[in-house]
Amino acid sequence: MSVIKGIKGVKDLLPEETPRWRFIEESARRWATRYGFHEIRIPIFEVTTLFARSIGASTDIVEKEMYTFPDRDGTSLTLRPEGTAGTVRAYIEHNRAAIPVPQKYFYTGPMFRHERPQAGRLRQFHQFGVESYGIADPRADVEVIALLWRMLHELGLPSLTLEINNLGQAADRDIYRPILVSYLKRHVPSLCGNCQHRIEANPLRVLDCKVPECRSITEQAPRLSESLAETARSYFAQVLAGLDLIHIPYSLNHRLVRGLDYYNLTTFEVTATNLGAQNAVGAGGRYDGLVETLGGTSTPAVGFAVGLERIAMLLPDSLSSPIPTDKTxxxxxxxxxxxxxxxxxxxxxxxxxxxxxxxxxxxxxxxxxxxxxxxxxxxxxxxxxxxxxxxxxxxxxxxxxxxxxxxxxxxxxxxxxxxxxx
RNA sequence: GUGGGUGUAGCUCAGUUGGUUAGAGCGCCGGAUUGUGGAUCCGGAGGUCGCGGGUUCGAAACCCGUCAUCCACCCCA
CATH class of the missing domain: 3.40.50.800 (Anticodon-binding domain)
Incomplete structure (x- = not known):
């Protein structure tokens, strides 16, 4: 009789480790509540087209990482690879835009991506995320970033860095892209094989490449910030001013290009050392077009997600060991x-x-x-x-x-x- | 999807150029203490050497395949 084992990249959380997970989740809930976010519980699977449309049909997630299967009537369903799409769907479906107070949600739970497991990366992993709808004000960005920062900081995670960038609007990137491409084409031989391919597929990604040669080339490249319209520039300036005002330390990173298609304007990422190659603990940004893309009325939105496994990896051991059996x-x-x-x-x-x-x-x-x-x-x-x-x-x-x-x-x-x- | 590392006792790991009965530490069980835990001492149990094939008189070791796991690429939280 062969023993049935768990699925590759899908981990059990044994009783020894659940206290530290509860600690993380409770801390996240507490902070989100302080910032006026309310919990939403959305399904673990949705119609496949929801993710294809929101995340972007040509992203790696949609192209090769989703757990997709046919329902009995043939409808294609998918285990959620992230939480934003489902939250937006619920926001539209329940007409939350009609409610006259800010709609600010948080969620937590498992996500699924068919990737090769490695340090800080699993096929079933857990995220905590927040989404703030309907507020096209830089202070909404600041609020979300502040929540992310304070939450991670209170957990005592070592060596955190908040990086932030301005992606502008889609129209800004449309202006910038050919400028970047023509620059890159003049340096093709010096670029790594991946980046040579990326020039056609996703030129902005070249900025994010880790290969030193590519980095030194892109260091001299025209910047996206130079192609941005005045509205995008001043919006971002207000976000930074807000962060300064409330003393959230950040560093500008013009290379920070997020992977999902729906981001615009503000994008940010919190990284940590000692996480192996996957050094992002949490990331997010503004996604003003997504609600409309999914069939709702045009609604500005901003949010983030953090990886709970990655936080657990960083958390000092002292929090996990003592099992207080008090007066049993x-x-x-x-x-x-x-x-x-x-x-x-x-x-x-x-x-x-x-x-x-x-x-x-x-x-x-x-x-x-x-x-x-x-x-x-x-x-x-x-x-x-x-x-x-x-x-x-x-x-x-x-x-x-x-x-x-x-x-x-x-x-x-x-x-x-x-x-x-x- | 691609590349590399590692699979030996419950756990962490030794195991010589291929050689007879595969070891250690920790843990576990028992005894010293037949109704009093931890410490100490003594004793004991526990192994398809990941799996399958091959080379050989002989394989844990060498070769091929396969699976698992870890790390990295890719990508992302």
Whole structure:
């Protein structure tokens, strides 16, 4: 019989690691709530065309990374590769634009992309993201970036950098693209093979190439910022001024070109060292055209997403190790009468509200005490045949080794007062 | 999709130019203590050497294939 194993790139989160995940998620929720965002829960799968239209049909995600399958009636469905598309769909479908207060959502959950796994990259991974709809004001960008920064910063992640760039409007990029292409074509032989191909496919990506030769060529290249219209420039200037005002440190990165098609104007990314090759912890930007692209009325929007696995990788170990078992009582019932009395003592404590555990495999007191020790219990309730005959049990403090008799008849209340006094 | 590294006990890893019965540390179980945990000492269990084929008198080791995993490219959170 062969053992069934998990899917490549799909990880289990075992009980040892869930505390640090809860810590991350709770922290993210708390910060998003402080900034006026409300949780939205959207489906894990959607109609395939939603992602094709929003993310961009020619992106890698849509071309080769989606988990797509036919529904029983033949409709093509896809496991969500990111959260923005579904959130926008829900925003349109429920006519949220009609609500007269800002629509600011956050979401968290698993995403799916069929990629080759490596450090910080999985096929099922988890994101936390926020989306802010309807506000074409630089302060909305600032708000979202501030939330991202404060959230990551409070987690104590080391060496974070916020990078920011202005992509302008699509029309600005249409002006810039041929300028860049003609420059790049004059340097084709010095570019890496990838970039030679990118000149045709996605010239802006050349700016983002890691190869040193390519970087030195693009260092001299005409800048996108020089092709931007005045409206785009002044919008970005206001975003930066806002960040300065509230003391969010950033660095301008003219190479920051986001991968998804729907971004315009502000784009940003928070990177960290010690993350392997995938150094982006979170990223986002403005996507004013997306709601309209998906069939809604023209709606400005800005948001970000962070990778929870990547945050977990960066989080200091100190947050994961201590398993606080506080005042859990280990009930050591042994012997014929003792084990029976132990079972009812367990239940009495639990229904009273006192956490209580037992390892039913242990038959001797010695084995029980060893398990109590391993489980980190501060107290053990000793309950053998002798005690049952006397109508008592013995509460042992595992640290001080002091023991007190307690009456079986009023077990929970007596134990509670002993726990409180210790 | 492409490239590289690694697969030996529950875990971390040794294992000589191919040689007889594959080891260590930690962990686990038991005993010293037949009703008192951790520490110590003593003892014990536990291995299809990832899988399949090949070379050889002989393979954990060499060759081919395959799978898993990690890392990198690509791309992205």
């Amino acid at each position: 009582v280990y009930v050591a019932g042994f012997g014929n009468k003792g084990s029976v009395a132990g079972l009812s003592a367990l239940e009495d404590l639990r229904t009273f509200g006192i956490p209580a555990v037992c390892d039913f495999r242990s038959t001797t007191l010695k084995a029980h005490l060893r398990q109590a020790d391993r489980l980190g219990c501060q107290f053990t309730l000793l309950l053998g045949d002798d005690e049952v005959t006397k109508g008592v049990a013995v509460l042992r403090n595992m640290e001080s080794k002091s023991q007190h008799d307690v009456l079986l008849a009023s077990l929970p209340s007596q134990i509670e007062s002993l726990l409180l006094s210790s």
